[in-house]
Amino acid sequence: MYHVVIPKIGAATAWRTAARGFLAAQIPPHEICWQEPGTAPELFAHTQALPPTGDIKVSRRFVAMANSVVWHRDRDRFAHLYGFLWRLRDAPHLIGDHGDPHLARLRRMEKNVHRCQHKMKAFVRFREIGDPEAPRRSFAAWFEPTHHTVEPTASFFARRFGDMDWRIITPDKTAICVDGVVSFSAGQARPDLPEDAHEDLWIAYFENIFNPARLKVSAMCSEMPKKYWKNLPEAVAIPNLVKTAPERAEKMARAAPTLPPLRAERMKERLAQGNATDGALPSQTSAPRQRK
Amino acid sequence: MTVKRKLEILSDAAKYDASCASSGSSKRDSRDGKGLGSNEGSGICHAYAPDGRCISLLKILMTNFCVYDCSYCVNRVSSNVPRARFTVDEVVDLTINFYRRNYIEGLFLSSGIIRSPDATMADMVRIARRLRKEESFRGYIHLKTIPDAAPELIAEAGLLADRLSINVELPTDAAVEAYAPEKSPEQIRGAMADVRHRKDAAQDRSHRGRRPPRFAPAGQSTQMIIGADGATDKTILGRSTRLYGDYKLKRVYYSAFSPIPDSSAKLPLISPPLQREHRLYQADWLLRFYGFELDEITSTTRDGNLDLAVDPKLAWALEHRALFPVDVNKAPKELLLRVPGFGVKTAKRIVSTRRHCYLRYDHLLRIGGAMKKAQPFIVAGGWSPGSLTDSACLRARFAPSPEQLTLF
Ligand code: SF4
Numbered sequence: 001m002y003h004v005v006i007p008k009i010g011a012a013t014a015w016r017t018a019a020r021g022f023l024a025a026q027i028p029p030h031e032i033c034w035q036e037p038g039t040a041p042e043l044f045a046h047t048q049a050l051p052p053t054g055d056i057k058v059s060r061r062f063v064a065m066a067n068s069v070v071w072h073r074d075r076d077r078f079a080h081l082y083g084f085l086w087r088l089r090d091a092p093h094l095i096g097d098h099g100d101p102h103l104a105r106l107r108r109m110e111k112n113v114h115r116c117q118h119k120m121k122a123f124v125r126f127r128e129i130g131d132p133e134a135p136r137r138s139f140a141a142w143f144e145p146t147h148h149t150v151e152p153t154a155s156f157f158a159r160r161f162g163d164m165d166w167r168i169i170t171p172d173k174t175a176i177c178v179d180g181v182v183s184f185s186a187g188q189a190r191p192d193l194p195e196d197a198h199e200d201l202w203i204a205y206f207e208n209i210f211n212p213a214r215l216k217v218s219a220m221c222s223e224m225p226k227k228y229w230k231n232l233p234e235a236v237a238i239p240n241l242v243k244t245a246p247e248r249a250e251k252m253a254r255a256a257p258t259l260p261p262l263r264a265e266r267m268k269e270r271l272a273q274g275n276a277t278d279g280a281l282p283s284q285t286s287a288p289r290q291r292k
Numbered sequence: 293m294t295v296k297r298k299l300e301i302l303s304d305a306a307k308y309d310a311s312c313a314s315s316g317s318s319k320r321d322s323r324d325g326k327g328l329g330s331n332e333g334s335g336i337c338h339a340y341a342p343d344g345r346c347i348s349l350l351k352i353l354m355t356n357f358c359v360y361d362c363s364y365c366v367n368r369v370s371s372n373v374p375r376a377r378f379t380v381d382e383v384v385d386l387t388i389n390f391y392r393r394n395y396i397e398g399l400f401l402s403s404g405i406i407r408s409p410d411a412t413m414a415d416m417v418r419i420a421r422r423l424r425k426e427e428s429f430r431g432y433i434h435l436k437t438i439p440d441a442a443p444e445l446i447a448e449a450g451l452l453a454d455r456l457s458i459n460v461e462l463p464t465d466a467a468v469e470a471y472a473p474e475k476s477p478e479q480i481r482g483a484m485a486d487v488r489h490r491k492d493a494a495q496d497r498s499h500r501g502r503r504p505p506r507f508a509p510a511g512q513s514t515q516m517i518i519g520a521d522g523a524t525d526k527t528i529l530g531r532s533t534r535l536y537g538d539y540k541l542k543r544v545y546y547s548a549f550s551p552i553p554d555s556s557a558k559l560p561l562i563s564p565p566l567q568r569e570h571r572l573y574q575a576d577w578l579l580r581f582y583g584f585e586l587d588e589i590t591s592t593t594r595d596g597n598l599d600l601a602v603d604p605k606l607a608w609a610l611e612h613r614a615l616f617p618v619d620v621n622k623a624p625k626e627l628l629l630r631v632p633g634f635g636v637k638t639a640k641r642i643v644s645t646r647r648h649c650y651l652r653y654d655h656l657l658r659i660g661g662a663m664k665k666a667q668p669f670i671v672a673g674g675w676s677p678g679s680l681t682d683s684a685c686l687r688a689r690f691a692p693s694p695e696q697l698t699l700f
Binding site: 093096097098099101104118121122123124125126127128137139141156158159160161162163164179180196198199200201202204205206207208209210211212213214215216217218219220223224232234238241242245252 | 295296299300301303304306307308321322323324325326327328329330332336337338339340341342343344345346347350351386389390392393394395428548550552566641644645648649651652654655658659
């Protein structure tokens with residue numbers, strides 16, 4: 001029995017190196033025990049990995065998939081990946097077989113990770129932690145992703161926020177970007193970030209862009225699941241918006257004036273005249289007209 | 293007036309524009325450390341409001357003062373809503389600070405018409421220029437252009453913004469004339485044609501092989517208000533088909549007319565069901581990505597309107613049962629695309645998977661087809677719908693049951 005511990009930081013490379021070694025030495029999946037750091041090694045396990053030897057060719061689609069699946073929360077992810085990689089040796093077409101249950105499971109895990117990355121790009125909220133007048137401004141965010149997504153998603157933030165320093169702190173890992181260079185360190189407990197006045201403006205925006213006449217709470221919740229709310233400043237406004245929406249919508253409808261018969265007539269008139277007003281320039285100085 | 297108060301008024305005024313898309317522009321980032329922002333193809337929805345709509349952009353009006361009197365609009369001159377006006381600095385500052393906190397993908401700026409169309413457009417262009425040139429902002433900018441603004445302004449707007457849009461407002465010319473008396477449908481179309489030509493021209497290389505700067509790389513879009521006039525879905529879809537064709541629009545947005553504060557006496561009191569808007573989007577999608585022809589979709593309409601109970605693809609399949617069931621192991625992709633419950637991705641996967649294995653029903657489940665819907669319309673290994681395809685009550689299987697009656 002072989003026993004490998006894949007570290008939290010740099011898991012993708014570590015898994016790939018180990019898997020290459022095992023594959024080259026033709027070690028079947030049931031002889032390998034893949035573990036996360038901190039879990040007690042199994043009794044009787046030899047604690048060792050094999051050095052990679054020689055060139056091993058693997059489908060590019062598999063590599064891309066593995067690069068996401070390694071960040072999944074499932075403890076068995078490394079074993080599942082190696083198990084499938086093992087099968088690919090003499091059945092390379094399996095990587096395109098949408099009917100294979102083993103692949104379907106990995107694809108599902110890949111999708112979970114992609115979704116988690118996507119939500120992270122969307123829902124991280126920075127607060128300013130430095131001097132707004134400094135040549136490079138600095139920001140920090142606390143985030144709680146479902147999977148281990150900080151590492152594969154950090155480059156997105158580096159591409160986007162090129163002229164500022166930032167850090168994203170999660171329970172599992174911290175990503176820090178200073179002068180455009182990203183590094184990772186251990187996770188932390190929720191930090192006390194300074195208040196940020198722009199949050200108040202953002203909440204005001206969130207409240208006012210909402211249309212109470214179209215309340216669709218389930219649509220909102222399916223895209224912005226409740227588990228994220230505790231770290232979204234704007235979420236504090238949701239309960240009240242939902243509660244007052246029907247009343248606000250009704251008030252607007254009630255306040256609406258009745259439909260004058262004039263409407264139909266005016267339309268007919270205009271139709272009869274042909275497009276008489278076409279091309280007519282609007283009067284730019286027309287005085288505000290009041291409804292009678 | 294505080295910036296917060298202005299923001300409240302000017303975002304409230306902007307919410308009736310359905311578009312919040314930030315996808316499909318040129319790829320760029322700020323890894324060089326000399327700017328702020330990136331664009332990676334697909335836009336990100338940073339939040340969802342309780343109306344289920346995505347919040348991707350800071351969608352605001354520069355001002356909601358307006359000299360026009362469009363009946364469906366809260367900002368029309370005759371409405372009594374509170375008014376405000378942002379300065380150029382305020383819009384730039386809000387955009388940059390929201391962006392840095394990862395609230396938004398960029399700015400969607402429109403405006404009521406103050407002083408004159410040119411003056412209004414010039415102010416909007418000034419904001420975009422400040423963002424791009426002084427703040428080195430590389431995020432997304434969508435400008436709602438004013439149809440009768442000077443061509444130089446539109447030309448500059450297109451070089452600064454990712455997307456330009458001009459709303460056709462209502463599905464027919466007669467309705468525009470009745471409800472937006474100062475606007476001219478012809479002028480709106482002229483402005484869309486102008487944007488299309490500039491965009492096309494920016495694609496041609498010069499004789500030296502150099503490419504001119506890109507013009508509105510994310511294209512142009514428009515919005516139509518649904519249910520304010522009497523236009524049928526048939527008329528609406530006919531209009532959008534022409535808009536897509538004539539002006540190469542990226543998107544036509546349909547916005548169900550919604551009651552607005554202080555609404556005009558000229559408008560219907562009842563808002564149309566949101567379901568109608570949804571069906572129109574589905575039909576629009578079928579026309580653009582599923583190979584449906586306009587008359588195929590409209591042939592299933594009743595009195596010119598789409599069936600609200602079932603989606604337009606299912607409605608079409610129910611009327612063309614002779615074509616079904618389709619054999620998933622043999623049928624060409626075009627036919628797979630017609631199967632209710634199969635999306636573009638499903639059809640593609642079926643074609644690639646059946647090359648090396650005979651597809652059975654449970655394969656299809658894993659591939660991701662909505663099988664409950666597809667069942668009556670397909671044959672696969674271990675599955676045949678039998679007489680289900682032709683059964684008279686097939687529609688009832690899908691249509692929501694009529695509202696329950698209660699004892700009175
Ligand atoms: S021009 Fe018409 S639609 Fe535009 S803001 Fe003014 S009143 Fe509203």
